[in-house]
Amino acid sequence: MKKYKILLAISLIAIGLMSALVASINEKKEEQKQINSVPQMDNRWETKSEEFRTHYPRQFDSWRKTKNSDEIHDMLKEYPELVVLWAGYGFAKDYNAPRGHFYAIEDNRNTLRTGGPVDEKTGPMPTACWTCKSPDVPRIMAEQGDDEYYSGKWSKYGSDIINPIGCVDCHNPKTMELQVNRKYLDDALKAAGITDLANASQQDMRTMVCAQCHVEYYFAKKTTSAGKKAAVVTLPWANGTSVEAMEKYYDDLEFSDWTHKISKTPMLKAQHPGYEMWKTGAHGKNNVSCADCHMPYTQEGGIKYTDHNIGNPLENMSKTCMNCHRVSEKSLLANIAEKKARKDELHTKAMKQISAAHLEAGKAWELGATKEEMAPALKDIRHAQWRWDYAVASHPAFFHAPEETLRVLGTALEKAGDARIKLAKILAKYGASDYKAPANYSKEDAQKIIGLPFNKLIEEKKQFNDGLLQEWKKEAEKKGIYNPESTKDVEHKTSYN
Template identity: 60%
Template sequence: VSIKENKAEQQAINAVPDIKKLDPRSSEWGKYFPRQYDSYIQTRKSDEIKDILKDDPNLVVLWAGYGFSKDYNAPRGHFYALEDNINTLRTGAPVDEKTGPMPTACWTCKSPDVPRLIDEIGEHDYFTGAWARFGGEIVNSIGCADCHNNETMQLNVTRDYLKRALDAEGSLKFSDATHQDLRSLVCAQCHVEYYFKPTKWTDENGQEQTAKVVTLPWNNGFAAEDMEEYYDERDFSDWTHKLSKTPMLKAQHPGYETFITGAHGQNGLACADCHMPYVREGGVKYSNHKVGSPLDDIANTCLNCHQGTEKEFKAKIDRKLERKNELAREATDILAKAHLEAARAWELGATEEDMKAALQDIRHGQWRWDYAVAAHGAFFHAPEEILRVLGGAINKAHDARLKLRVILAELGDTNYEAPAYASKEEAQELVGLPMDELVEEKKEFINGLKQEWFEMGKEKGIYDPKLREGMKLKTSFN
């Protein structure tokens, strides 16, 4: 960088930022904060799709009858959050603003257009209707306005459901949160378990509407058992399992809840300490906004506090991952068998009364497994808690199978063996998913309505093309 350029940059930095409230266009913020912006945009470098269903086809059986059995990948950079939400087979192939399987709530953790829209139309209206309703409004991936106040640049929680959930849980009221707490809470807006709570409200025309409001089930606490109890008390289920007919729960990435139980959470670290380490450039120090794997920069993260070599730390983390994977794979093997054996019992004429206790074990076992693995960093953030919960999952799943064995024996099938499947494709066929059709429809949507949405965003002046520069279509199915 020449001295002249440096001066120009310095002037921009010293200028009083003139950023619109909740401006979803990160490059507008970037004019005043080039280092944070440049590092933020680097999240594009984490662009690989890792197909988790391919790695463990049991998951297709575990989620039969639910969107996750169609498509589920490991997370990649924040640059791709909006893109992946639009492209996943889970959001289906809407043809207009009213069609498609998902509610508007699916946009909630993908874009700074969400707090902008909530500010404009209110939470209830935002959470009402089909996902496709806001295709032309939500056009920028996660950005500055998700986490910062435009006037002060202070960290800002823009999702009120997090504030409500913290207050309901009670151990850290939102109004007591310190700056260090906020360095985790901005992440906890999204890296948390949630469900969609049906909520009645009356619109301007006096019409009764039902919003599906993102809600964090924290009233009884953060542990797997606390949330399980919360859902049981409310008789809540996300879907009914297609094979076993179990009223199921889906755990989505309880990252914050598990993190706080681990050595780092207990010692007061925040997510940003490892995922956004300070970097020095000449005389300037700033937070690296390339949120990604801390292992890319062990020297500026772990080795700030620990002694050792990069190699040692990598090996330690690998070993933790192996331990988790061993138990997780065991859990999915047993749970998948339990679903298939339950299906067989129904087939042979088992009654609801016969099945009730076994299905409750399946529900609880699968919930616990999912809670332990759905936040992909938890094996490191909270290794003891994760292994404990996986132990519980395996126990519950075995309990279910014991009960099912007795039922099957009473119905005359003592030697039933669940069908085998060797790949994601075979498992998808087994659970009756018409994958070719789903992919075909999705491709039509991707080439059609999806493109129109960004045009609409352009016309409204809310779309930031920098946030899609160089974007290539990457999915598990193309």
């Protein structure tokens, strides 16, 4: 009898375990079904990402982890030459390394570059500065049309563009398919003869959703049909996406982003040609997409989903690199460190050369050099800085495209050298052959050299933060497009206080 009781007990336990397992499998299947199914959002343009949480908790929770990448890294402090390179332009005021997507709006409002507007008509920047920061941008473009979106000041949309990069930036909320909602990318891909989005494969789309923002662009000036002045985000790809092709595009248009305050050079600012650089590297050439490394598939129990915590893939190598590479993590990391060191060497050399060229040109102007004398040297400076910027502004291009990064930096150094030879001759002509441009200065020194009223900028920003910004938040809440809870515990971090 005893034997039977034991057997019975064992069977009961086994049955219990089996049912628990089946229940758990069913539950996971339910969840997997939910992930694969498409809930109907009432609102075609739901830009509050937290509204997607009930349907897609894993994607939402991992997306929200981009909040953990919150360190401010002041690039002007690390490389004070940047202040001289960007004299007369917003970037000399404030420039930090990127943080998590969660901070896109926060950082756009905090940077000294966007200034301290006091109403919807003031401030230094156009509306276009919001373009790669928020899902509210494609919403406004759809509701008001591109022409209206691109006209007016940045401050015009303070209470409309309020949620950081989120679901609707990359997905069609009705179908949850990947979707690019910014038309300028499609226009540019067609102009460059690369593809058009309607024919892009799923694998291509895993890169294209990022290329909406991680690309080179400029603001093309335009008068709209309603007679308004507009600054339209345009990708300069009509001749191709290489550094020389875009340089020619800008030269042919005689376009400049600004005139350099010291050297008076008509300058170009490279934004972040991340997609263009990636295309030239080993991964891009094999169509290893941005998402393959930055958004790996993740298995949790029986559930497979895409990790939406977009950050540094090296923090997650087993799920990214190791899917494809057979060598050890350690040897890959050593390889990457070497690539970075090689880039840093040329990067710093180029930066110092270009900074010296600007200051030498400034001295030549001071001594009475003429426009005609200066023009050839200024052209070299323009091209040198554009190339240097192109190579380093899409930050880890040293990894995405190591050879191209070094090639482009090599040509930047060459152009800077050409400029300095020409300037040395001019300086000699005006009796200043012994002029030595300041070097090894700090961020504060550099801001003095270029005459930047740093403290005034901070004061204006503080008034904006306490005043207009608070009104924007209240209005956005009233419009039903902003949930203050979503940013409740965000720490206020900037480079300047």
